[in-house]
Amino acid sequence: MYVLHYAPDNASLIIRLALEEAGLPYRTSLVDRAIRAQDSAAYRHLNPAGLIPALETPDGPIFETAAILLWLSDKHDLGPKPDAPTRGTYLKWLFFLSNTVHSDLRQLFYPSQYVPADAVAGHHALITARLTQHFTLLNDAAADHPQLFAPTAILTTYLGPLMRWCVLYPVGQIQWFDLGLYPHLARAVTALENRPAARRAAIAEGLGASPFSAPGYSKPPEGTPL
Amino acid sequence: MYTLHAIPDFASLIVHLVLEELGQPYSLHTLDFDSGDLDTPAFRAIHPFGKIPAMETPDGPMFETAAITLWLADRHGTLAPAPTAPDRTEFLSWFFFNNFSLHTGMMALVHPYRPGGEDIVFPVSETAHARLMSELGTLDAMIAARNPRWLSPDQPSILTYHLAVLMRWMKAFAYFPEHAIDSTKFPAIHAILRAMESRPAAIRAAADEGLTGTFFSNPES
Numbered sequence: 001m002y003v004l005h006y007a008p009d010n011a012s013l014i015i016r017l018a019l020e021e022a023g024l025p026y027r028t029s030l031v032d033r034a035i036r037a038q039d040s041a042a043y044r045h046l047n048p049a050g051l052i053p054a055l056e057t058p059d060g061p062i063f064e065t066a067a068i069l070l071w072l073s074d075k076h077d078l079g080p081k082p083d084a085p086t087r088g089t090y091l092k093w094l095f096f097l098s099n100t101v102h103s104d105l106r107q108l109f110y111p112s113q114y115v116p117a118d119a120v121a122g123h124h125a126l127i128t129a130r131l132t133q134h135f136t137l138l139n140d141a142a143a144d145h146p147q148l149f150a151p152t153a154i155l156t157t158y159l160g161p162l163m164r165w166c167v168l169y170p171v172g173q174i175q176w177f178d179l180g181l182y183p184h185l186a187r188a189v190t191a192l193e194n195r196p197a198a199r200r201a202a203i204a205e206g207l208g209a210s211p212f213s214a215p216g217y218s219k220p221p222e223g224t225p226l
Numbered sequence: 227m228y229t230l231h232a233i234p235d236f237a238s239l240i241v242h243l244v245l246e247e248l249g250q251p252y253s254l255h256t257l258d259f260d261s262g263d264l265d266t267p268a269f270r271a272i273h274p275f276g277k278i279p280a281m282e283t284p285d286g287p288m289f290e291t292a293a294i295t296l297w298l299a300d301r302h303g304t305l306a307p308a309p310t311a312p313d314r315t316e317f318l319s320w321f322f323f324n325n326f327s328l329h330t331g332m333m334a335l336v337h338p339y340r341p342g343g344e345d346i347v348f349p350v351s352e353t354a355h356a357r358l359m360s361e362l363g364t365l366d367a368m369i370a371a372r373n374p375r376w377l378s379p380d381q382p383s384i385l386t387y388h389l390a391v392l393m394r395w396m397k398a399f400a401y402f403p404e405h406a407i408d409s410t411k412f413p414a415i416h417a418i419l420r421a422m423e424s425r426p427a428a429i430r431a432a433a434d435e436g437l438t439g440t441f442f443s444n445p446e447s
Contacts, residue, residue, distance in 0.1 A: 047319075048364050048367075048368055049323055049327065049361070049364060057315055059312045059313075059314070059315045060312075060315050060316060061315070061319075062315040062316070062318060062319050063319045063323070064318070064319050064322035064323055064326060065322075066322050066326075067318035067319050067321065067322040067323075068318075070318060071314060071315060071318050074309040074310075074314075075309075081309075082297075082300035082301060082309060083301070085285045085286075086285075087285070087297060087300070087301075088283055088285045088286060088288045088293075088297050089285075089286065089288075091288075091290075091293040091296060091297050092288050092289055092290045092293040092294075094293065095290040095292050095293035095296075095325070096289075096290055096293075098322060098325070098326055099290070099292065099322075099325045099326050099329060099330065100290075102326070103326055103330050107341070113353065113357070114334070114341055114350065114353060114354075115341050115342050115346055115349065115350055115353075116346055116349040116350075119341075119342040119343075119345070119346045119349075122342050122343065123341055123342045126341065126342065127341075133275070137274055137275065140274070
């Protein structure tokens with residue numbers, strides 16, 4: 001039985017989607033961001049870096065979104081195995097999503113951790129231009145490798161929430177993200193949000209009926225997204 | 227047979243170190259940044275946005291440094307805990323942490339003009355430096371407490387070489403000398419760097435790229 005340490009509409013959503021879609025037994029444990037529980041000694045014991053999510057497994061805790069996805073993928077056969085011919089393509093796009101796309105999103109959402117206040121607007125313009133290029137590349141990759149970007153595939157599970165947050169965060173930003181520019185990705189994440197597994201995840205975190213194709217702010221039954 | 231597309235002392239160095247340590251046959255194709263080698267159609271066919279490293283494999287071209295090294299480790303069954311090993315959880319956590327947090331922080335320390343231009347290079351470097359010092363402290367404490375086999379002076383891993391190169395650059399290439407990060411501040415990490423830079427495979431790869439001496443633990447800037 002896995003225990004997912006989560007906050008609503010945080011990166012833990014990506015792991016919840018994967019667990020739900022694979023039908024794996026798990027329970028959740030809320031990390032209460034309102035009292036900065038991610039900085040508590042108990043949470044730091046699971047993840048010394050203090051970032052959400054962490055997953056408790058029979059082999060001990062694991063953290064970092066992409067690390068958890070890859071571990072679940074190998075453990076439960078949710079993606080190409082190490083000896084599969086498509087393993088290399090799978091890994092390169094998984095790492096690209098993690099340390100290029102997700103890492104740029106983090107800079108976009110928490111600019112004060114990276115640039116001084118008077119430089120935030122320029123920083124936003126620069127990062128969003130870069131993200132637009134990233135999603136264009138991913139859209140091309142999805143056209144070339146439809147199986148790796150199928151609606152239930154690990155890469156799509158990662159992409160759906162990342163694209164959702166481009167619309168919603170940081171709160172008050174000028175809208176820059178247009179899902180319609182990436183038809184292959186749009187098709188995949190729209191199919192994903194209509195699956196029963198994703199519906200269950202959306203209800204658990206208060207994400208509404210179209211969390212990826214027409215996102216609105218989360219109204220979760222417990223916890224806070226920010 | 228692998229072909230690694232490389233520029234000396236770019237991120238291809240990490241893959242180069244891993245290939246030497248694996249002892250698998252490979253060829254090194256050195257590109258020249260200033261001659262526009264990264265923008266040729268031939269290279270863009272291998273790497274869609276023209277960055278270093280890229281590696282050709284029998285299964286097709288690959289990019290993203292950590293994706294390449296993890297693929298190699300899993301394929302050859304060494305330099306990382308296997309997918310079924312009990313310590314794969316902990317290894318993957320720190321491998322992605324290294325990549326997501328430390329590698330990104332290093333970029334801000336070395337290229338602080340990228341996030342917002344020349345006007346704000348100092349504050350960008352300063353915040354990156356503060357965050358890196360805290361993150362490296364967390365990592366150093368973890369190593370000292372747990373002495374994991376995948377981040378140890380006793381044997382190399384793909385994470386060890388990636389971290390070693392990041393530590394090299396944070397010392398040698400910090401944009402502001404006062405933000406250069408000295409590995410001796412992190413004793414457990416420092417001991418690992420010392421052990422790695424004396425391995426024959428690492429010395430061979432480093433020498434190919436013009437690096438000698440204490441190229442991880444106390445590199446020349």
